[in-house]
Amino acid sequence: ETFQRSNVPTFKRSNVQTFPLPVLLAGLGLLLTLLFTGCNPLPTLPDRVFIVADGERRALETRAGTVREVLVEAGVTLEGLDRLQPPETAQIQNGMTITVTRVLERLETITETLPFERQVVRDATIPEGETRLLQVGQTGVRERVTRILLEDGVEKERALVQDTITRPPQDEVRLIGTRPQATTASITGTLAYLEHQDAWVMRSSTANHRRLTAFGDLAGRVFKLSPDGARLLFTRVVTEGEHFNALWLVHTTEADAAPVPLELDDVIWAGWSPDGEKIAWTTAEPTERAPGWRGQNDLWVAGLTSRDRLISRREILKPEAGGGYGWWGTRYAWSPTDDALAYATPEEVGVVTLAQRERLPLARFPTYRTYSSWAWSPGLAWSPDGDFIATVLHGPAPGEGEPEESPVFDLWILAATGxxxxxxxxxxxxxxxxxxxxxxxxxxxxxxxVPYQSQFSSYTLCTLDRDGSNRSCFYPAEGETGIEIPLWVWSPDQQALVFIQRDNLQLLRQGEKTAIPITGEGHVTAVDWR
Structure with missing residues (x-):
């Protein structure tokens, strides 16, 4: 049958194939089944991996996706410094080997014993030949801490991280006595010495030593025996009040004689007249600046009664500034002729006559620059006849050096008359x-x-004739320790001399090469012999 309309296509029924409804429904169901089946993957096989950990290798069938998941599945736990290869986030591949390296760090402490050393100290306060243990030796302790790195139980690295001495060793200190045993020797005259800041005296024998004072404060600035050795002038330190010292006197021949104050303060030099009936002195003004005084550069003379009282005081020289180094003051030495005194300042040596009361310069020289609160001035020694003065003068500098810094000091003889x-x-x-x-x-x-460092040098004793001939240096022997305190005195009979060495008095007889100690306690700082 044919349908015909305007502008409408026509179809013939014979061109369309028809199916029964049941058949259509069955086909549709089959199609839907095929569609749903194609959306789900087919089942896969598990991956095979190998785990190397804790000294063993094992295989594992797993469907885990990452290394971390495999370790969890295998019950393997990572700790501390453990290393993993490949990393935890790596994807699993069939046949993969997962290696766990166990890393352990530990600290090892090793304790060591440190030995102590032994010291031997020479001590002049201990009698020669004696030894004393001053300090017991103790071992020390040292701790070394080492960091050790182990990989799977095998040491791979070792490093020192701490090295500490927890207890230092304590040295053993043993004292060896060097104080010479005092030797008994006969002597002439009276020998006075200052030991431990007190005055002592010896007569006829060094075994006969007696203490003259018990103050413990003798300054040593003045320590002078009278010409007959019967009286001793000395200064004591004053710690209270406005003065820095005081002049005293004590009789050396009387047992238990009481020292007598002479009512003179701030004395920086004092000495006896040749007849022992007068004393002369010079003073200083106390100051707060070093050295603690300012020299007055004056000179006084007074008689001394049998009751130890000063009489007839005379001012020979009035106070004066005394030049650039006048603050150090003036030192004197009484002439054997009793009519004059030699004087020394840091820049001049001369003579003061008691009659004219004025200075006569004999030698001038550049002052020695000490760069300190002290000044150098020459020592003075009269010849017994009063004609000459022996002294040391500051010499010219070698080359073109500054005169004030010259290290040269020469021995001179000056005629008292100039x-x-x-x-x-x-x-x-x-x-x-x-x-x-x-x-x-x-x-x-x-x-x-060491002549060019004579301020600090030790000294060797020498003699020469007054004309400069027959020079002989005799003590100590070459190579031995020199004398450090520049103080030596002839015996009255000229058969011996005494000096200070190692803080004790040493007696050297004429013609001998070895001195003998005549004190043994040490701390001798002054001596005089008449």
């Missing part, structure tokens, strides 16, 4: 301290072992 002067020994050192022998023919002096 008629002439002569150098008799060169470069002897600032502390040469010349001393005429009692007969006036020989001059004893010290020679600095």
């Amino acid at each position: 008629a002439y002067s002569t150098e008799i020994a060169s470069e002897v050192g600032m502390w040469a301290a010349p001393q005429f022998s009692p007969d006036g023919e020989t001059l004893l002096f010290g020679k600095a072992n």
Whole structure:
């Protein structure tokens, strides 16, 4: 049958194939089944991996996606510094090997014993030949801490991280006595010495020593025996009030004699007249600045009664500034002729006559620049006849050096009249301290072992004739320790001399090479012998 309409296509029924409804429904169901089946993947096989950990290798069938999941599944736990290869986030691949390296860090402490050392100290306060244990030795302790890195139980790294001495060793200290045993020797005259800041005296024998004072405060600035040795002038330190010292006197021949104050303060030099009936002195003004005084550069003389009282005081020289180094003051030495005193300042040596009461300069020299609160001035020694003065003068600098800094100090003889002067020994050192022998023919002096550093040098004892001939240096022997305190005195009979070495008095007889100790307690700082 044909349908015909205007502008409408026509179809013939014979061109369309028809199916029964049941068949159509069955086909549609089959189609839907095929569609749903294609959306789900087919089941996969598990991956095979290998785990190496804790000393064993094992295989594992797993469907885990990452290394972390595999380790959880296998019950393997990572701790601390453990290393993993490949990393936890890596994807699993069939046949993969997962390696766990166990890393352990530990600290190892090793304790060591440190040995102590032994020291031997020479001590002049202990008698020679004795030893004393001053300090017991103790071992020390040292701790070393080492960091050790282990991989799967095998040491891979070792490093020192701490090295500490927890207890230092304590040295054993043993004292060896060097104080010489005092030797008994016969002596002439009266020998006085200052030991532990008190005055002592010896007569006839060094075994007969007796204490004269018990103050413990003798300054040593003045320590002078009278010409007959019967009385001793000394200064004591004053710690209270406005003065810095005081002048005292004590009799050396009387048992238990009481020291007598002379009512003179701030004395920086004092000495006896040749007849022992008068004393002379010079003073200083106390100041707060070092050295604690300012020299007055004055000179006084007074008589001394049998009751130890000063009478007839006379001012020989009035106070004066005394030049650039006048603050150090003036030192004097009484002439054996009793009519004059030699004087020394840091820049001049001369004579003061008691009659004219004025200074007569004999030698001038550049002051020595000490760069400190002290000044150098020469020592003075009269010849027994009163004609000459032996002294040390500051010499010219070598080359083109500054005069004030010259290290040169020479030994001179000056005529007391000023008629002439002569150098008799060169470069002897600032502390040469010349001393005429009692007969006036020989001059004893010290020679600095390091002349250009004589301020700190030790000294060797030498003698020469007053004309500068027959020079002989005799003590100590070459290579031995020199004398450090520049103080030496002739015996009255000229058969011996005494000096201070290692804080004790040493007696050296004429013609001998070895001195003998005549004190043994140490701390001797001054001596005089009449």
